[in-house]
Amino acid sequence: MTESNELPEAPPVAREIFTDEALERAQVFAELLAGPGVVRGLLGPREVPRIWDRHLLNCAVLEEAVPPDSTLVDIGSGAGLPGLVLAIVRPDVTVTLLEPLLRRTVFLSECVETLKLDNVEVLRGRAEELARKRVFDVATARAVAPLDRLLSWSMPLLREGGELLAMKGERAQEELEAARPQLESFGVRHVELVTVGRGKVEPPATLVRVVAGRSARTDTRRRRKR
Numbered sequence: 001m002t003e004s005n006e007l008p009e010a011p012p013v014a015r016e017i018f019t020d021e022a023l024e025r026a027q028v029f030a031e032l033l034a035g036p037g038v039v040r041g042l043l044g045p046r047e048v049p050r051i052w053d054r055h056l057l058n059c060a061v062l063e064e065a066v067p068p069d070s071t072l073v074d075i076g077s078g079a080g081l082p083g084l085v086l087a088i089v090r091p092d093v094t095v096t097l098l099e100p101l102l103r104r105t106v107f108l109s110e111c112v113e114t115l116k117l118d119n120v121e122v123l124r125g126r127a128e129e130l131a132r133k134r135v136f137d138v139a140t141a142r143a144v145a146p147l148d149r150l151l152s153w154s155m156p157l158l159r160e161g162g163e164l165l166a167m168k169g170e171r172a173q174e175e176l177e178a179a180r181p182q183l184e185s186f187g188v189r190h191v192e193l194v195t196v197g198r199g200k201v202e203p204p205a206t207l208v209r210v211v212a213g214r215s216a217r218t219d220t221r222r223r224r225k226r
């Protein structure tokens with residue numbers, strides 16, 4: 001039996017997550033991912049049948065953890081996951097999609113234009129290059145780097161009290177333990193595992209939430225050496 005790579009319709013639960021207007025946009029984004037996104041190698045063809053469950057809904061439920069009216073940088077946005085989905089579901093949030101690869105930023109800019117989103121900026125670059133040049137309330141990342149590296153990239157981008165929301169799934173606790181030295185060196189204010197999307201996505205998504213402390217924008221180990 002051959003597997004179909006057709007784009008499925010949005011499942012009924014999508015109506016609980018997206019408003020009508022946002023769902024229309026999410027449907028167009030799903031088509032862009034399944035069409036040009038696959039042709040240009042940003043998404044594997046086998047992902048098309050599970051675009052809603054595994055990608056759009058899974059990313060959209062992250063909005064439960066995003067504070068109102070915040071500025072958010074999505075590190076390593078790739079094809080716009082989770083950043084572009086968050087921009088669709090949360091028009092109150094100003095989103096920067098940070099991505100080093102030109103092919104991907106071109107796709108992202110085309111999506112932003114097609115979807116007529118006025119709360120999104122596409123920025124080509126690496127997180128470590130942006131450090132101390134910009135400051136955000138929230139940093140998100142999915143499938144970009146282990147938590148220890150993500151901390152060193154994201155903490156210098158966050159204001160005091162700003163939050164890293166790292167989508168980590170099953171390995172969240174393990175990565176948290178491995179990142180203890182970095183958590184200490186950045187003097188973070190709070191760390192916890194957060195579950196979002198209960199009753200909406202299966203399994204619910206697990207995030208590592210790290211609240212930046214006063215020293216977040218400077219690694220204290222390096223400061224002490226001076």
Ligand SMILES: C[S@@+](CC[C@H](N)C(=O)[O-])C[C@H]1O[C@@H](n2cnc3c(N)ncnc32)[C@H](O)[C@@H]1O
Nearest residue numbers: 075076077078081099100101126127142143144
């Ligand atoms: C596996 S993809 C994940 C893309 C998307 N977040 C997702 O979940 O589908 C990792 C992405 O991180 C980007 N990336 C790698 N190093 C980076 C860095 N230093 N700063 C920002 N993005 C980076 C890559 O170009 C790639 O698009």
